[in-house]
Amino acid sequence: xxxxxxxxxxLLSIGLLCARRIDTATQLCTLQALFAAITLGExxxxxxxxxxxxxxxxxxxxIARANNVTILSLRGNALLSWAVTLALLVVTGLIFAKVGADxxxxxxxxxxxxxxxxxxxxxxxxxxxxxxxSSQNGLxxxxxxxxxxxxxxxxxxxxxxxxxxxxxxTWLRRCSA
Amino acid sequence: MIPVIVVALPFVSAAVLSVVxxxxxxxWFNAGSASLQFVVACALAWQLRTAAAHLVLLxxxxxxxxxxxxxxxxxxxxxxxxxxxxxxxxxxxxxxALIGAIQAAALADDLMLxxxxxxxxxxxxxxxxxxxxxxxxxxxxSCLVQHCAIGLLLALLGTLLLDxxxxxxxxxxxxxxxxxAGLVPLHSWLADAVAExxxxxxxxxxxxxxxxxxxxxxxxxxxxxxxxxxxxSLLPCAIALFxxxxxxxxxALAGMAQLGMVVFAIGLGAKxxxxxxxxxxxxxxSMVLQSQGEDTIAWLALALLPLxxxxxxxxxxxxxAPWLLVPLAISVLLTVWALLERRxxxxxxxxxxxxxxxxxxxxxxxxxxxMPAPVAAWFRGVAAG
Numbered sequence: 001x002x003x004x005x006x007x008x009x010x011l012l013s014i015g016l017l018c019a020r021r022i023d024t025a026t027q028l029c030t031l032q033a034l035f036a037a038i039t040l041g042e043x044x045x046x047x048x049x050x051x052x053x054x055x056x057x058x059x060x061x062x063i064a065r066a067n068n069v070t071i072l073s074l075r076g077n078a079l080l081s082w083a084v085t086l087a088l089l090v091v092t093g094l095i096f097a098k099v100g101a102d103x104x105x106x107x108x109x110x111x112x113x114x115x116x117x118x119x120x121x122x123x124x125x126x127x128x129x130x131x132x133x134s135s136q137n138g139l140x141x142x143x144x145x146x147x148x149x150x151x152x153x154x155x156x157x158x159x160x161x162x163x164x165x166x167x168x169x170t171w172l173r174r175c176s177a
Numbered sequence: 178m179i180p181v182i183v184v185a186l187p188f189v190s191a192a193v194l195s196v197v198x199x200x201x202x203x204x205w206f207n208a209g210s211a212s213l214q215f216v217v218a219c220a221l222a223w224q225l226r227t228a229a230a231h232l233v234l235l236x237x238x239x240x241x242x243x244x245x246x247x248x249x250x251x252x253x254x255x256x257x258x259x260x261x262x263x264x265x266x267x268x269x270x271x272x273x274a275l276i277g278a279i280q281a282a283a284l285a286d287d288l289m290l291x292x293x294x295x296x297x298x299x300x301x302x303x304x305x306x307x308x309x310x311x312x313x314x315x316x317x318x319s320c321l322v323q324h325c326a327i328g329l330l331l332a333l334l335g336t337l338l339l340d341x342x343x344x345x346x347x348x349x350x351x352x353x354x355x356x357x358a359g360l361v362p363l364h365s366w367l368a369d370a371v372a373e374x375x376x377x378x379x380x381x382x383x384x385x386x387x388x389x390x391x392x393x394x395x396x397x398x399x400x401x402x403x404x405x406x407x408x409x410s411l412l413p414c415a416i417a418l419f420x421x422x423x424x425x426x427x428x429a430l431a432g433m434a435q436l437g438m439v440v441f442a443i444g445l446g447a448k449x450x451x452x453x454x455x456x457x458x459x460x461x462x463s464m465v466l467q468s469q470g471e472d473t474i475a476w477l478a479l480a481l482l483p484l485x486x487x488x489x490x491x492x493x494x495x496x497x498a499p500w501l502l503v504p505l506a507i508s509v510l511l512t513v514w515a516l517l518e519r520r521x522x523x524x525x526x527x528x529x530x531x532x533x534x535x536x537x538x539x540x541x542x543x544x545x546x547x548m549p550a551p552v553a554a555w556f557r558g559v560a561a562g
Contacts, residue, residue, distance in 0.1 A: 096342065105341060128326065142334065142338065152289035153336075156333060
């Protein structure tokens, strides 16, 4: 179950790189958060619910509300970006294949690293918040792979402090402009 | 009890400053609170004598001198309309919150708590940088948040992986916290934040770099990674110093280059040298920025500091790998050359600005050339702890 869910999170993060509209991207983030919460659910159910509520509902809604430009326009060379994505997945897979159970760590690290790639590839003002939100779901996968996940570690992975900080900064900048 | 006061006092001050209407009273209150924090930090250093206590003391000292020097600069910025009353309030709240978060990050004994404190510190640093009016300051604050957000994400990933895959975790921690310290490759935010924010804000934003350095000393990261990372930061920044930059950007770049030296020293295992250089660099950077880059002696202290560090690092470097001395020496000489070429020709004449600068200069000279035996023992204890 966790293996399938973590694969789904990874595929959704690749799908996020292809998304051309902000509403599609936020929906993908919601699905991604759901699958990430399923992987964490076995170890810490309450924190998994919190993770899905924040990463899958609150922040995607806030991003959708803060949005005023629908199209996620591409920045840079598309072929090169796909080559980077492929290289990143292969390298992460090779390094982390034997770490943790069910490939959770490899999938989690890949998702966490694909998030910043989205920031590089899209020129939208909300791309940093979206990319970091996707990365946060990767962190949830990594936390789920920990043998005895401590409360501070699980909470830090579940609560999207960083995407929220970036979103708040984007919103404040827009208000003061 | 004292560590709690060290962390709580700045946050309580920030809460008080959020309701003080008069900017003059707020400026005096900010300086008074920073001075009180320094007294409490002295008591903590007397009680604990650890690396964290040293960092707390250093942070509180620079915050105190900056808050006194900032009194003049706030008034100047208000007259120049780069600040208004509302922005001064935001600056003061950010100032105190940043100091409180740095102290909390230094004193936390759990990596997750340190990470959370650094998230707060980054938010406060963005508030301080973005307090100045204008598109450039807003863009610098945005750049700060975005770069540090990616850095903190990588740092959290590294922290989570620490038990599962220590070597890979080391790489993520180094890249992540290195970004918060303003080290290459995600370093550009620091130069922008220092150049575009208000002058006293630039001084305290640079204090943020010291916490990641302390973490590099605490965590057992592969030494070769630290050495490589240190050199990779030092050499490009040394070359970039030859570009046509304004004074504040030059100071920021010089600071980044020398932070690379500190990371290099940590990799070599020369922790007392790393602590000493970090302390001297923090004081030198702050006095150059406090003098607006116009005081020749302060500038010379910053420019010649890499030579002093090279002298201290020569034998540890030769002991580890003699060939490393070549890139290290070339980078140091480039940094010194570039900084000496830019030296200003004046002195800090302002009666408000001069005393903190001279106080810090005296401390730098004392620590570098006439360090008393108890202070030397203190640095050895801090490095061992």
